[in-house]
Amino acid sequence: MGLKPADAEFVAALDGKVPPTVFRDIEPRYLEEPRGRLKGRAGVLACPHDKQEVAVLLAAANAARVGVVPYGGGTGLVGGQVMTEGPKPLILSLERMRAIRAVHPEENVIVAEAGAILADLQAAALAADRLFPLSLASEGSARIGGNLATNAGGVNVLRYGNARDLCLGLEAVLPDGRVWNGLTRLRKDNTGYDVRNLLIGSEGTLGVITAAALKLAPIPARSGTAIFVVPSPRAAIDLLSLARDRVGEGISAFELLHRRGFDFLAETLPDVRQPFDTPPEWCVLVDLGLVADLDPQEQLAHLFEAALERALVVDGLIAQSESQRDAFWILREQIPEANRRIGSVSSHDVSIPLGALPGFIETGAERIAAIGDFRINCFGHVGDGNLHYNVFPPKGANRADFAEQAPQVKRAVHDLVSEFHGSISAEHGIGRIKVGDLERYGDPAKLAAMRAIKAALDPMGIMNPGAVLRA
Known part of the structure; x- marks a missing residue:
């Protein structure tokens, strides 16, 4: 027996069990995801006030076999918050439960x-x-x-x-x-x-x-931030190792940035202040959080000097004030928005073993070039091996013109991730967009265990149908 729609009959059955104010009109934002690649559907929107109302709603949905899509802030990038097919579900938003x-x-x-x-x-x-x-x-x-x-x-x-x-x-x-x-x-x-x-x-x-x-x-007693220009991703990895040797757990963040990200910012967000007149091919954003006895600017200067001796850096800027620190981080945080405005042909959130990252980046550029004329913006949390490897049309072109090549690009990137023993989803999850990828690249034993767990806890299959595992 399949799922049933969340409809007026379902709402009527909850009369007297939850206040009528639990139900709201469905605004467009509940049916959208940030990149505009999926369009959701819904029969009913419920915004409970407490866990008891959540419990009543789920019990009713389970009994009626109505699908439930939990909804947080709607910021997920793999479509987990929008159900695109099947009987219209109950969208369950916890926005009122924010204490x-x-x-x-x-x-x-x-x-x-x-x-x-x-x-x-x-x-x-x-x-x-x-x-x-x-x-x-x-x-x-x-x-x-x-x-x-x-x-x-x-x-x-x-x-x-x-x-x-x-x-x-x-x-x-x-x-x-x-x-x-x-x-x-x-x-x-x-x-x-x-x-x-x-x-x-x-x-x-x-x-x-x-x-x-x-x-x-x-809260770290003292914080410091720097942007160091590195000659290559290999140098960035070696710089991370050197930084760990010198300041240990004092490294809060270590972000790899490519020239393409600076170019996209100049193209779409020209008001974002850029630190270099000519953007470097590669650089890293380093953030330190240290105890009171250590001066972060001094530690960053010492790190730069030691890295310079090893030819791991060629230039650098150390923030001299909180406003400069903020400007460095605004630069990093606006790159995803610049990417969105350019419009990617295919976006990838992947993780690779640290030592293999340079080889992955080099080989990836070769594989994408073999498919066609694309721009790659490869950046991310290199300190933990997480790259956002996004492929864009050439300047002046629209991503829609390359829609037929998007699956080939995605397959090439994910095949390469698999070859390098990485993960096709580092931090964004599977959602609905990557269900097929999980089936292709996931370990069969793990997938069987996941399906068994799903069947045991959700035998009616009501929870977020079609997300993570195929419905």
């Missing part, structure tokens, strides 16, 4: 509801003289439930880890409406299967996260 329930600075813990916006979590941590280190370009609209459901990464993974590494406990509602009260603040809890880590990264296919206990960190 910061507690902050425990002595424990370095914050407890927040799933609808809390990431930037608000960061602000609540700062108010307690702590740092919540998850940091993304979309942090002003992304919600922590979605960040956990997709195991979001961002610029600080090198030092603090992914969303998974920042989570101690969860409160969640399972597909049949049962509430799992796993909102522990414990750092050690060895009591069987780790349900928390099943739900993190499951993209709403196994249940709905309603709250989380999250790790905080001390």
Whole structure:
């Protein structure tokens, strides 16, 4: 028996079980994703006030066999938040559940509801003289439930880890409406299967996260940022190794930038201040967070000198003020927007073993050139091996003109990722866009285990149908 639509009959069956204000008109934003590549469909939009209402909604959907699409901030880049086919689903948005329930600075813990916006979590941590280190370009609209459901990464993974590494406990509602009260603040809890880590990264296919206990960190006493020009990606990797030897865990971020990103900024966002008159072919953005006894500018200067002796750098700029630090980071954070305005033929979020990154970048350029005349913007969180490897039409052309070649480009990039023993999804997830890629490149035993877990927890198949695993 297949899924049923979320319709007026489904809503009527919930009369008296949830307040009528739970249901809202469906605005276009709930049916869109940021890159405009998928268009969603929906029968009903529900915005519950608390976990009990979430539980009632899921129990009703499970009984009626109505598909449910959990919705966070809508910032996902692989279509996990929009259902494109099948009976119209219930969209379940936790935007009303955004409370910061507690902050425990002595424990370095914050407890927040799933609808809390990431930037608000960061602000609540700062108010307690702590740092919540998850940091993304979309942090002003992304919600922590979605960040956990997709195991979001961002610029600080090198030092603090992914969303998974920042989570101690969860409160969640399972597909049949049962509430799992796993909102522990414990750092050690060895009591069987780790349900928390099943739900993190499951993209709403196994249940709905309603709250989380999250790790905080001390705010670094002193911070510093620099842009170092490097002769090659190989030099960037060697520079990272040198930096780790010198400052250890003091490296908060280490981002690789290519000249193409600067060109795209000049083309689409000319008001963004650029640090070089002539953009370098390759450079790295290095961010340090150090204890009070260490001067970050001095450490960066020493690092530059040591790297210069080893021919790992050829030029560099060290921020001398907070405004300069901000300008460096604005540059990095606006590159995805410049990419969006140019319009990619095919975008890829991949991870490669660090030592293999230079070979991947070199071979990738050769493979793409063999397909046609394209521009490549290869940049990203090289400190943790995550590249955003995006392929664009030549200047003056439109991506629509290359639509027929897009599958070939994508296949070439992902085949190369597989050859280099990497991952076709570093931090964006699978969603609906990469389901076929997961089937092609995923380990068969892992896929079988994932399907068994899905069948056990969601036997009716109502949770985010078609995301991660084919419905």
